[in-house]
Amino acid sequence: MTAGYVDEMHEAFQTDLVYRSEDVPLECSPKPKDLEQTLHGLMKLNGLVIRSLEEIAGRGANAVTYRAGKKFGHEVAQYFQKRDDVEGALHELSDLLRGQYSFEVWKPEDKDSYIIEENGETFIYLVFHDCIVRQTLRRNGLDQGGPLCQTLFGYVVGAIEEITGRKAKLEIVHTGPNACLKKLVLK
């Protein structure tokens, strides 16, 4: 390694900035646009972790990621207002997920209500539009519906359970490049 290169490297980290410990950061640093490379790096890392986990743990990978997501959901939602109604809980959930996921309750044309009862089970269809998981999978060329999707499942189930106190389950109905249809089964 030449001295010139080392000096150049050191130079890149030298600034005139005065940093005081009591400073409260009020701005994101660096600017969001400059974070693109970081975001892509994170997506790549996440994708590789999931791919390796799948290779080593096989189908057990889904259980691991689901569990991780569920814990995360419980942890985050514990600070939110507890509610009995599922509609209210979903509203809380959409606030909770803002920035990472956006979703809406959805029903086919022939259904009257968003809360559907069919074959002895009660469920609500959720259409996920913006999803950081889908973006990560597409960044890495991975299939949708695998272990990384299970983290989102766990997250939603954990949060719904925490807010309503009721058991819930989320199933994939369909995955697409622009949106995914999921079924929130209430127990």
Add this chain to the structure above:
Amino acid sequence: MEIHVDKDACVGCGLCVKDCPMHVYELQNNVSVAVRPNNCMGCLSCHEICPAQALEHRGIYAAKRHYIDIHVCEMLKKVI
């Protein structure tokens, strides 16, 4: 939601009919027709699967696509 199928481009393969979970499309005279457009949730699987790129959706919410590598796309644009 408004779905337009380019009848001249459609090859009648029926992939959109098979793939759509909400049975939005039907094959009529070997051409795909959007018979239940209001049942469309905008997943755009049909766009991805259509070999003729014959579909067009209007009034759709386009999800954020931060995964696109702009630097790579800029380089590709120069080459193509």
